[in-house]
Amino acid sequence: xxxxxxxxxxxxxxxxxxxxxxxxxxxxxxxxxxxxxxxxxxxxxxxxxxxxxxxxxxxxxxxxxxxxxxxxxxxxxxxxxxxxxxxxxxxxxxxxxxxxxxxxxxxxxxxxxxxxxxxxxxxxxxxxxxxxxxxxxxxxxxxxxxxxxxxxxxxxxxxxxxxxxxxxxxxxxxxxxxxxxxxxxxxxxxxxxxxxxxxxxxxxxxxxxxxxxxxxxxxxxxxxxxxxxxxxxxxxxxxxxxxxxxxxxxxxxxxxxxxxxxxxxxxxxxxxxxxx
Numbered sequence: 001x002x003x004x005x006x007x008x009x010x011x012x013x014x015x016x017x018x019x020x021x022x023x024x025x026x027x028x029x030x031x032x033x034x035x036x037x038x039x040x041x042x043x044x045x046x047x048x049x050x051x052x053x054x055x056x057x058x059x060x061x062x063x064x065x066x067x068x069x070x071x072x073x074x075x076x077x078x079x080x081x082x083x084x085x086x087x088x089x090x091x092x093x094x095x096x097x098x099x100x101x102x103x104x105x106x107x108x109x110x111x112x113x114x115x116x117x118x119x120x121x122x123x124x125x126x127x128x129x130x131x132x133x134x135x136x137x138x139x140x141x142x143x144x145x146x147x148x149x150x151x152x153x154x155x156x157x158x159x160x161x162x163x164x165x166x167x168x169x170x171x172x173x174x175x176x177x178x179x180x181x182x183x184x185x186x187x188x189x190x191x192x193x194x195x196x197x198x199x200x201x202x203x204x205x206x207x208x209x210x211x212x213x214x215x216x217x218x219x220x221x222x223x224x225x226x227x228x229x230x231x232x233x234x235x236x237x238x239x240x241x242x243x244x245x246x247x248x249x250x251x252x253x254x255x256x257x258x259x260x261x262x263x264x265x266x267x268x269x270x271x272x273x274x275x276x
Contacts, residue, residue, distance in 0.1 A: 039053055041075070050070075099139060102188075103135075111126070134171060138175070
């Protein structure tokens with residue numbers, strides 16, 4: 001009997017507390033009002049959940065279900081929405097933002113900046129390496145539901161597929177870039193923590209100069225200059241093929257590899273190579 005009485009008393013206090021905080025209630029007048037511009041919490045007829053109301057950055061009234069009967073949950077959600085409005089973030093658009101949307105943003109950014117990673121698949125659609133792993137897992141996901149827990153699930157899926165840590169990290173980096181662009185454009189309030197994996201992919205088995213000479217002599221003659229350039233510079237084949245150098249026989253040249261955002265790597269003591 002005593003426990004039943006305590007539960008009844010607790011229920012009564014909960015109802016009274018709910019009525020004291022509600023600022024709007026369908027079919028009844030509010031008992032307490034907030035300061036204008038601070039939003040409100042109210043009950044909606046036919047729903048057991050509490051609702052919040054607030055005005056977005058354009059002054060339009062928004063109403064949203066908290067999917068909860070807890071006043072604390074409602075207060076926290078309202079505080080979050082008001083914070084986003086104060087930052088100038090489009091709350092309604094953030095709710096609708098999906099993985100496909102930030103994927104398009106990445107493609108547009110790469111196309112505008114001429115990033116060579118942007119290619120076309122066999123159907124002529126824009127493609128970046130890593131899409132084939134991200135798309136099946138995150139397809140149709142609202143971006144706000146892409147949490148660190150979900151990223152751990154993605155990592156586990158890729159590990160079960162036999163992917164190496166370095167490959168998984170490249171996938172995560174691509175997704176992180178998408179979310180960073182969305183944040184920069186004001187489409188997203190914040191991004192989750194990305195749990196990057198430890199990489200242990202140190203390259204082994206380099207050829208000695210004598211071994212390289214034997215290999216080069218066994219290759220078709222038209223490939224020898226390119227392979228020699230790659231061997232001495234460590235340049236990626238894509239960057240090497242983009243080079244255009246014409247020198248007289250016997251002349252040496254100094255090679256400077258461009259780095260990120262126009263900075264120059266090896267610009268102090270560029271590598272001096274014999275003409276091949």
